[in-house]
Amino acid sequence: MSRIAGVFAALRQEGRGALIPFVEAYDPDRETSLMLLNGMAENGADIIEIGMPFTDPMADGPTIQAAGRRGLLAGATLKGVLGLVHEFRRQNRHTPLVLMGYLNPICAYGVKAFCEDASAAGVDGLIIVDLPPEEADLVLPDANANGLDIIRLIAPTTCDVRLKQVLEGSSGFVYYVSITGITGTRTASAADLARDIPRIRAATDLPIAVGFGVRTPDQAATVVAHADAAIVASVLIETLCKESPEAVIRDVRALAEGVKAVSKAA
Amino acid sequence: MNDHTPNSLRSWPDARGRFGEFGGRYVAETLMPLILELETAYRAAKADPAFQAELDYYLKHYVGRPSALWHAQRLSEHLGGAKIYFKREELNHTGAHKINNCIGQILLAKRMGKTRIIAETGAGQHGVATATVCALFNLPCTIYMGAVDVERQKPNVFRMKLLGAEVIPVSSGAATLKDAMNDALRDWVANVHDTFYIIGTAAGPHPYPELVRDFQCIIGNEAREQLMEAEGRLPDVAIAAVGGGSNAIGLFHTFLDEASVRLIGVEAAGKGMHTSEHAASLNMGRPGVLHGNRTYLLQDDDGQILEAHSISAGLDYPGIGPEHSWLHDIKRVEYVGITDDEALEAFQLCSRLEGIIPALECAHAIAHLVKLAPTLGKDKLILLNLSGRGDKDIFTVAKHLGTMI
Numbered sequence: 001m002s003r004i005a006g007v008f009a010a011l012r013q014e015g016r017g018a019l020i021p022f023v024e025a026y027d028p029d030r031e032t033s034l035m036l037l038n039g040m041a042e043n044g045a046d047i048i049e050i051g052m053p054f055t056d057p058m059a060d061g062p063t064i065q066a067a068g069r070r071g072l073l074a075g076a077t078l079k080g081v082l083g084l085v086h087e088f089r090r091q092n093r094h095t096p097l098v099l100m101g102y103l104n105p106i107c108a109y110g111v112k113a114f115c116e117d118a119s120a121a122g123v124d125g126l127i128i129v130d131l132p133p134e135e136a137d138l139v140l141p142d143a144n145a146n147g148l149d150i151i152r153l154i155a156p157t158t159c160d161v162r163l164k165q166v167l168e169g170s171s172g173f174v175y176y177v178s179i180t181g182i183t184g185t186r187t188a189s190a191a192d193l194a195r196d197i198p199r200i201r202a203a204t205d206l207p208i209a210v211g212f213g214v215r216t217p218d219q220a221a222t223v224v225a226h227a228d229a230a231i232v233a234s235v236l237i238e239t240l241c242k243e244s245p246e247a248v249i250r251d252v253r254a255l256a257e258g259v260k261a262v263s264k265a266a
Numbered sequence: 267m268n269d270h271t272p273n274s275l276r277s278w279p280d281a282r283g284r285f286g287e288f289g290g291r292y293v294a295e296t297l298m299p300l301i302l303e304l305e306t307a308y309r310a311a312k313a314d315p316a317f318q319a320e321l322d323y324y325l326k327h328y329v330g331r332p333s334a335l336w337h338a339q340r341l342s343e344h345l346g347g348a349k350i351y352f353k354r355e356e357l358n359h360t361g362a363h364k365i366n367n368c369i370g371q372i373l374l375a376k377r378m379g380k381t382r383i384i385a386e387t388g389a390g391q392h393g394v395a396t397a398t399v400c401a402l403f404n405l406p407c408t409i410y411m412g413a414v415d416v417e418r419q420k421p422n423v424f425r426m427k428l429l430g431a432e433v434i435p436v437s438s439g440a441a442t443l444k445d446a447m448n449d450a451l452r453d454w455v456a457n458v459h460d461t462f463y464i465i466g467t468a469a470g471p472h473p474y475p476e477l478v479r480d481f482q483c484i485i486g487n488e489a490r491e492q493l494m495e496a497e498g499r500l501p502d503v504a505i506a507a508v509g510g511g512s513n514a515i516g517l518f519h520t521f522l523d524e525a526s527v528r529l530i531g532v533e534a535a536g537k538g539m540h541t542s543e544h545a546a547s548l549n550m551g552r553p554g555v556l557h558g559n560r561t562y563l564l565q566d567d568d569g570q571i572l573e574a575h576s577i578s579a580g581l582d583y584p585g586i587g588p589e590h591s592w593l594h595d596i597k598r599v600e601y602v603g604i605t606d607d608e609a610l611e612a613f614q615l616c617s618r619l620e621g622i623i624p625a626l627e628c629a630h631a632i633a634h635l636v637k638l639a640p641t642l643g644k645d646k647l648i649l650l651n652l653s654g655r656g657d658k659d660i661f662t663v664a665k666h667l668g669t670m671i
Contacts, residue, residue, distance in 0.1 A: 009497040055439065055571040056556060058451045065438060077568045103555045108569025130292045130555065134282070155296035156456055162299060180296055181456035196313060 003096040003124045004149055004172040005047055007206045008228065012264075015080025017224025018046035019259045020209055021098075021252050022233030024067035025050050025084055026076035027208045032245050037088045039249040041095040044256020049127070049231060052081050052101030059129045061184040063234040066241075082121040089122035098151060098172070100127040106139070115142035125149035125172040133165050140169055153177050154200060163203045173207040173229065176200060177215075187213035193226040217258025224262050230255070273596060275522035278589065283472020284560075286595060288588035291471045293558045296455045301558075305473040307378045312480070317373065324369045329359045331366075331484065335492035336652075340619040345639040348502070348646035352622070353489040355513065355653045357607070362625065362654030363485060363513045364395035368464060370481035372399040375462035382457065383407045386450040386462045388415055388443035388509065389580030389627065390422025392466030392653055397431035407431040412442035412448040415579045422658050440573035443509075443583045447557055467510025468587035471558030475587050482516025489649055490520050501649035502529045503638065507631040508601065509545065509581035511590045513653035518599060528600070530638075532592060532630045534576035535603030545574035546585045548594045548601040561588045577606035577662065578626035580654075608633040610666055613656060625654030626662065 001009065011018055023036045033050075040048055053071035057064060078101075085097055099118065106114050106128065118126070126148055131139060136150070143150050149172025157180060158166055167174065176196065178188035188196075193210065200208055208224045211231030223230040232255055239247050278285045283305075291301055311317040325331040334354040342350045354361040375383060383405050387393030393409040400407035409426055413435040416423050426433050439445035447470075454463045455547040468478040486504075493501060504521055506514035508531040521527040536544035544550065547562045556571060564572040564584035574584040593599040604612075609626055612633035617623045624632060628651065635650055642648070657662070664671045 041365055054400060054569075056444065058448050058557075059296075059455065061452075062438075072570060079568075104563070104565065104571070105569035108565065108567065129294050130558070132291060132293060132295055132298045134291050134298070153295040155294075157296050157299045157301075159299060166295065177294075180458050182452045185456070227443055 001148065002149060002172065003094070005190070006170065007096055008173065011046065015264050017219065017227070017259050017262060017264060018229035019044055019256045020047045020049055020229050020231040021255070022049045022051060022231065024064060024237060025052060026071035026074040027067040027237065027240070028070045029097050030080065030084060031097065033084055034087060035245050036248060037176060039245065040252050041092050043116050043249050045095065045227070047096045047098060049098045049233070050081065050085070052078060052099055052105065054102040054105055057102060059182055059184040061234060063184045063237050075111045078105050078114065078197045082117050082123070085123055086121040095125040097122065098125040098127060099114060099123055103128055103130050111139055112142045115123055115146040115148055119146035119148055119156045120256045121197060122236045123148060125151045127153070127175060128204050129153065133169065136169055151175050151193050156180050158259060160199070160203070163200065167204045167206070170206060173209050174200065175231070176208055176210045176227065177212045178210050181212065183212050185213060187215065190222045191208050193223065197226040217254050221258040221262050224259050224264070230259060276519060276539055279472060285589045285592035288410065288553070288560050288571065288591040289472055289475055290560050291558060292555045292560065293471045294455065296458060300458055301471050306414055308473050308477050309375060311374055311377055314521070317377070320373055321370055321533070322603060324443045325366065325484065329365050329369060330357065332488045332492070333357050335489055335496065337496070338620050341616065342639070345636060346618055347639040347644065348420060348642035348648045349644065350502070350635065350639060351493060351647065351649050352652040353485060353517065353649060355485060355651060356622070356655035360391070360395045360398050361657065362391040362395065362464060363482060363516060364392045365398065366484055366516070367396040367466065367478050367481040367512060368399045371462070371464040372403050372405070376403065378462065380460060380462035381405065382461045383464055384410070384450050384453050384461055385466060385524070386410045386443065386446040387466060388412070388446070388582055389578065389625070390415065390419040390426065390658060391580060391625070393431070393433070394422050394425045394429070396464050397426040397429035400431060401429045401636060408453065409433045409444040410436050410453070412440070413437040413515060414441040415443065418660065418662055419579055419658055442579070443575070444571065444574070451471065451557070467512040468515045468589060469510045469557060469585060471557060475559065475589055477620065478512050479589060480517045482512050483519050485513065485516035485651060486518060486520035489517065493647070493649060497647060499647070500524055501647040502526070502642070503530060503646070504528045504647045505631050506637055506651040507532045507627045507653065508586060508590060509583050509627060511587035513651050515587060515589055517651040522598060529598065530634065531599050531601045532634045533601055533603050534577040534581035534630055535605045538605055539603045543575035545576045545583060546603045546605065547582050547584060548590065549603055551584070553591065556585050559588045562587050562593045562594065576628065577609060577666070580625065581629040581630065588661070602634055604630040604633040610663060612636055622652065623656035624652055625656045626659045628653045
């Protein structure tokens with residue numbers, strides 16, 4: 001069983017949802033990212049999503065755009081991000097790590113080499129924002145050969161017919177982009193989720209994570225009441241900017257408590 | 267899907283929206299259903315004679331087509347070689363070829379029931395053309411434009427506002443065309459239900475490169491017919507400037523299968539191809555994925571996109587349309603570079619000899635023509651796409667010549 005599947009299976013036994021916080025690699029430097037990864041894993045993160053900085057992050061709002069720019073200024077490269085993962089894995093073998101990014105840097109690295117190196121470093125899954133199922137044959141064979149889950153985005157615009165196509169070749173979990181928009185802007189309501197999640201649930205056995213616009217422990221709790229995991233990104237980057245890495249860990253702890261407060265049928 | 271005739275270069279893209287290995291649909295899932303819907307709607311429109319008739323009506327009575335074919339006699343004499351013809355796209359309403367595509371896309375938007383239009387713009391020509399058709403069809407219009415371009419293309423910003431468009435300056439990245447396109451895509455993701463994105467160049471996710479090319483093909487189709495009438499034959503050379511490449515593909519497409527016609531695309535070499543400040547994606551870049559398509563890009567070793575540079579805001583883009591990438595790889599089209607300084611010289615030369623102030627974009631094509639024409643015999647014909655007028659550029663040029671306006 002993959003590390004991601006293992007975590008969701010254990011949480012199902014426990015009867016609760018997962019918290020997936022986000023770290024933009026090298027924002028504002030490598031050391032801070034490593035500290036955040038360790039701190040999040042020790043304070044309630046069930047899985048961690050790591051952003052790979054790109055100059056042109058088309059699906060991201062101003063907060064993650066700025067974080068990516070800071071990461072690039074601090075010298076982030078894909079090699080550097082994999083090094084970060086490798087170092088984290090020396091101390092932590094259990095927390096799944098998912099890399100989120102855009103296709104071009106992966107193509108520049110070489111898709112095969114990237115999948116091999118990512119797997120060797122201890123990466124568990126990939127979210128490639130600008131790789132729809134129509135183009136997925138570019139990455140899927142190498143990801144599969146190296147045991148990397150390909151986590152697909154599903155949007156409110158994804159119709160039922162298309163849903164099947166998107167889910168085919170997906171593994172680990174599915175990432176429901178709960179709003180039509182960019183990261184860190186609007187927030188889906190409980191009513192939106194109550195309407196949308198069952199539609200996806202009917203089409204897949206994979207756990208469903210919800211992201212884009214999840215900011216508070218209450219919102220995270222609402223999300224896991226309907227879905228299986230809450231992904232929180234932009235608000236943590238804002239806290240990092242305005243306050244400190246310690247404040248981010250504090251917020252992750254609070255978000256984890258929000259998630260744990262919701263008990264789900266096993 | 268096009269009928270794919272293996273022995274024709276004019277039958278691409280394939281069913282996946284690819285020109286060879288280039289093109290495709292590399293967009294986030296939120297946009298994917300829209301891209302597919304657009305493709306379906308475009309196929310239906312293309313097959314509908316009523317759509318074509320409506321398009322023809324606006325092109326004739328509103329844009330003022332056909333645009334003239336001009337024998338540039340003084341320039342031909344001055345250069346002392348080949349006989350030069352200009353396809354006068356700068357005579358179109360709004361002063362450039364961009365309107366051809368905007369009319370086509372807004373008619374498509376109407377057909378699809380979309381009620382809001384967005385666009386990106388570099389030099390502002392596409393922004394002005396989009397704002398114009400939005401005024402004509404009474405649709406609200408938002409234009410994304412790099413903050414640097416807003417500054418260097420003030421007259422066009424004011425034109426767009428006069429036409430009722432909202433102009434949003436984009437300050438991320440280099441604050442030029444690439445960044446404007448990022449923000450336009452972000453707007454589209456957030457407003458998928460009512461918004462149509464009028465992309466200005468033959469790039470972006472499939473079907474845009476095909477659709478924009480089809481709407482611009484009228485340039486080459488008309489020029490071919492006009493030249494047959496004037497000279498009784500095809501040109502020996504066809505030249506056009508390439509940024510994203512819509513005016514060039516519009517001119518070239520009709521000649522792709524004519525082996526006797528040499529096709530030359532002129533990239534912006536900025537301060538020199540071997541400096542870090544240019545926009546020569548084909549000559550100096552490598553294939554990658556940006557803005558929904560696989561194409562040649564200016565990028566570093568880590569796949570991060572580099573900032574382009576050109577004196578011409580319309581050429582200041584680190585990518586290029588995917589069909590050009592393919593035509594480059596199969597060596598059907600030659601792509602050369604022209605520097606800022608060479609373009610400035612050509613800008614002045616054309617103004618003085620022909621009484622036509624060209625856009626800085628096509629001043630690049632003219633600069634290459636200046637090099638090429640004297641090397642060819644007087645019996646040779648060169649067809650150049652004069653894709654836009656230079657009124658918008660007089661402030662930039664004046665500044666470079668040390669004159670205050």
